[in-house]
Amino acid sequence: xxxxxxxxxxxxxxxxxxxxxxxxxxxxxxxxxxxxxxxxxxxxxxxxxxxxxxxxxxxxxxxxxxxxxxxxxxxxxxxxxxxxxxxxxxxxxxxxxxxxxxxxxxxxxxxxxxxxxxxxxxxxxxxxxxxxxxxxxxxxxxxxxxxxxxxxxxxxxxxxxxxxxxxxxxxxxxxxxxxxxxxxxxxxxxxxxxxxxxxxxxxxxxxxxxxxxxxxxxxxxxxxxxxxxxxxxxxxxxxxxxxxxxxxxxxxxxxxxxxxxxxxxxxxxxxxxxxxxxxxxxxxxxxxxxxxxxxxxxxxxxxxxxxxxxxxxxxxxxxxxxxxxxxxxxxxxxxxxxxxxxxxxxxxxxxxxxxxxxxxxxxxxxxxxxxxxxxxxxxxxxxxxxxxxxxxxxxxxxxxxxxxxxxxx
Amino acid sequence: xxxxxxxxxxxxxxxxxxxxxxxxxxxxxxxxxxxxxxxxxxxxxxxxxxxxxxxxxxxxxxxxxxxxxxxxxxxxxxxxxxxxxxxxxxxxxxxxxxxxxxxxxxxxxxxxxxxxxxxxxxxxxxxxxxxxxxxxxxxxxxxxxxxxxxxxxxxxxxxxxxxxxxxxxxxxxxxxxxxxxxxxxxxxxxxxxxxxxxxxxxxxxxxxxxxxxxxxxxxxxxxxxxxxxxxxxxxxxxxxxxxxxxxxxxxxxxxxxxxxxxxxxxxxxxxxxxxxxxxxxxxxxxxxxxxxxxxxxxxxxxxxxxxxxxxxxxxxxxxxxxxxxxxxxxxxxxxxxxxxxxxxxxxxxxxxxxxxxxxxxxxxxxxxxxxxxxxxxxxxxxxxxxxxxxxxxxxxxxxxxxxxxxxxx
Numbered sequence: 001x002x003x004x005x006x007x008x009x010x011x012x013x014x015x016x017x018x019x020x021x022x023x024x025x026x027x028x029x030x031x032x033x034x035x036x037x038x039x040x041x042x043x044x045x046x047x048x049x050x051x052x053x054x055x056x057x058x059x060x061x062x063x064x065x066x067x068x069x070x071x072x073x074x075x076x077x078x079x080x081x082x083x084x085x086x087x088x089x090x091x092x093x094x095x096x097x098x099x100x101x102x103x104x105x106x107x108x109x110x111x112x113x114x115x116x117x118x119x120x121x122x123x124x125x126x127x128x129x130x131x132x133x134x135x136x137x138x139x140x141x142x143x144x145x146x147x148x149x150x151x152x153x154x155x156x157x158x159x160x161x162x163x164x165x166x167x168x169x170x171x172x173x174x175x176x177x178x179x180x181x182x183x184x185x186x187x188x189x190x191x192x193x194x195x196x197x198x199x200x201x202x203x204x205x206x207x208x209x210x211x212x213x214x215x216x217x218x219x220x221x222x223x224x225x226x227x228x229x230x231x232x233x234x235x236x237x238x239x240x241x242x243x244x245x246x247x248x249x250x251x252x253x254x255x256x257x258x259x260x261x262x263x264x265x266x267x268x269x270x271x272x273x274x275x276x277x278x279x280x281x282x283x284x285x286x287x288x289x290x291x292x293x294x295x296x297x298x299x300x301x302x303x304x305x306x307x308x309x310x311x312x313x314x315x316x317x318x319x320x321x322x323x324x325x326x327x328x329x330x331x332x333x334x335x336x337x338x339x340x341x342x343x344x345x346x347x348x349x350x351x352x353x354x355x356x357x358x359x360x361x362x363x364x365x366x367x368x369x370x371x372x373x374x375x376x377x378x379x380x381x382x383x384x385x386x387x388x389x390x391x392x393x394x395x396x397x398x399x400x401x402x403x404x405x406x407x408x409x
Numbered sequence: 410x411x412x413x414x415x416x417x418x419x420x421x422x423x424x425x426x427x428x429x430x431x432x433x434x435x436x437x438x439x440x441x442x443x444x445x446x447x448x449x450x451x452x453x454x455x456x457x458x459x460x461x462x463x464x465x466x467x468x469x470x471x472x473x474x475x476x477x478x479x480x481x482x483x484x485x486x487x488x489x490x491x492x493x494x495x496x497x498x499x500x501x502x503x504x505x506x507x508x509x510x511x512x513x514x515x516x517x518x519x520x521x522x523x524x525x526x527x528x529x530x531x532x533x534x535x536x537x538x539x540x541x542x543x544x545x546x547x548x549x550x551x552x553x554x555x556x557x558x559x560x561x562x563x564x565x566x567x568x569x570x571x572x573x574x575x576x577x578x579x580x581x582x583x584x585x586x587x588x589x590x591x592x593x594x595x596x597x598x599x600x601x602x603x604x605x606x607x608x609x610x611x612x613x614x615x616x617x618x619x620x621x622x623x624x625x626x627x628x629x630x631x632x633x634x635x636x637x638x639x640x641x642x643x644x645x646x647x648x649x650x651x652x653x654x655x656x657x658x659x660x661x662x663x664x665x666x667x668x669x670x671x672x673x674x675x676x677x678x679x680x681x682x683x684x685x686x687x688x689x690x691x692x693x694x695x696x697x698x699x700x701x702x703x704x705x706x707x708x709x710x711x712x713x714x715x716x717x718x719x720x721x722x723x724x725x726x727x728x729x730x731x732x733x734x735x736x737x738x739x740x741x742x743x744x745x746x747x748x749x750x751x752x753x754x755x756x757x758x759x760x761x762x763x764x765x766x767x768x769x770x771x772x773x774x775x776x777x778x779x780x781x782x783x784x785x786x787x788x789x790x791x792x793x794x795x796x797x798x799x800x801x802x803x804x805x806x807x808x809x810x811x812x813x814x815x816x817x818x
Contacts (some may be wrong), residue, residue: 117631222526
């Protein structure tokens, strides 16, 4: 056990909360009396990702290998419950990303363990937990006047076949880690600590595999995905296209961001029987190298004239100078694979698209409108879920909590 | 690209097969004319797991982090189609586990790519592909007289609620790798190369996370799982309890094994609201340390007298000397997590139990009969799928194929 770990520790009696919630409130409160239980000796491992900062982690953080994305319904009774929930989640999240257990060293054996235990002994695994609020939450808790205009509902697009059971929600948590069990544990822990005030609505898993030596990762269509993604080290671009700013409509969202999540199923079997030339024409890129048509390598400049009119990368970004530069979004999606549709032989697999941006009305929506209208890729994919989230500003100090600016606005 | 890779390469025109199968046979034949396309420079990575050996890899191989387990229906027309399928799969599997693409350096762009491409650039990731035959296959292909008696149907147990869509099958492939995309790609590739002769029936994903510094992994109930598993380096135990031998009934199975697969769902929310003392009593072990009741550490000897009568580890192995020693099985299961049941708030998560053994009739069946009758764990779990497989003997040389002893018997 590392001795470097902070002694300040939360007793998040999540299990006890689960039991107590049937009777009482369900929101669990802090205690600093219990010592930290380290999950693992972290000295030889990649360091835990810092939880505090101007922005939440999990947006510019280099993508981890595993995702569990959870949407929650808020079932509490108002603003105070939301406030308590966000305080509780903040403390729990700081503990989890540090690779520590929510359990105390000594617990009452007559109560459920505070920590479910499946991550005990595992590394922090670069866990990030990124929290967002859905459009439906604000009116529910009497904060309708604080709802950001950027959080307008995503319009229905042609070909959308959205499953309400996998769409929308009042709150979201994006858990990313280099270990699926660590991400799973984090969502389970947050669901337990929020018991009685929130209820899980849907969870999406995903994975992403890194090529040897690095470079752009491939999606399940076999193509490099993310070549044209803006660089997270381009501060000016992050400022203009990703981060919400004061004056954008709701100042409390400054340094937050807006996230659009879309589950995009691939018709794997249809795709797999299409010709290589067809597949490359659909994207406008060569499959192996990732080079755009007319280019020689992955990062060759894209010349619109070399691309078929309905090629995916042309529709996604028709390169009309400043107009389309301002639409660029920061994609952070994950591949998913859920076996076969029960009783059928078709694969349920695809891309769980996640994109951070400053204003979906001016970025995701016009991009998706172009794609829905004419993208050749539409023959091979199906959007089956959609949601939009106000991703909270980061917090800089341990005595702050996520969403504090909303409550103080 | 490593120059060490063999030039001998199969053109498994899986994509072409997919297209051609609508017209013709669907079994793809070999060609040695195309050069190997290396997936990645493998020189700095863990070496690929050898494909050839007395036994198939993926049984004694230290468990990889990710599983894709596929069950297939055989839809070919008889013994010859099965023979061709096993030859094709053997060649494809040897290529895949070496970390190589099924594609040739130059392919006809008017045809579907031979390799779907999502593993291009990825490491071999210790991929193993382990092939088995289901009880229903033998009569289907006119080989009923070759069916091993060990492959008897698993009886129905109390509390079983088996989903036929997730149970049984004519053929299975267990793909394990330290990268989910590599395992996914392998199953997809094998499904494509078998197109027209086999059809996917169900696929199960799983994962397993390694504690820092090694040691027994934890399941999603938070308990160490596998403490009492026999050591894979105990040759005598592997011989007596895992490997089929000449004289066991069907000599062609010598050096093969029998695999029982069971999908065991955990009622996560119920478990999470049970007391720590209850959880520990259910297993008969302490949660954090893994020590059995009455013991001080994980590997303390188990004394039956210290265990509650219905404790899981007592029911699983009541330690009656030689009788129960001969029942011991080699477990190689994976945790799974499939989000929430659609439209509900219950998690779909648990353990995909995989156990290798010499004779399920004398090992898994009596163990499970004891558990189904009295195991306290039954209150928290549900078996939802079941299958039994004759896992083929290994092949020692590149000119042999999996299942060869069956055809030559």
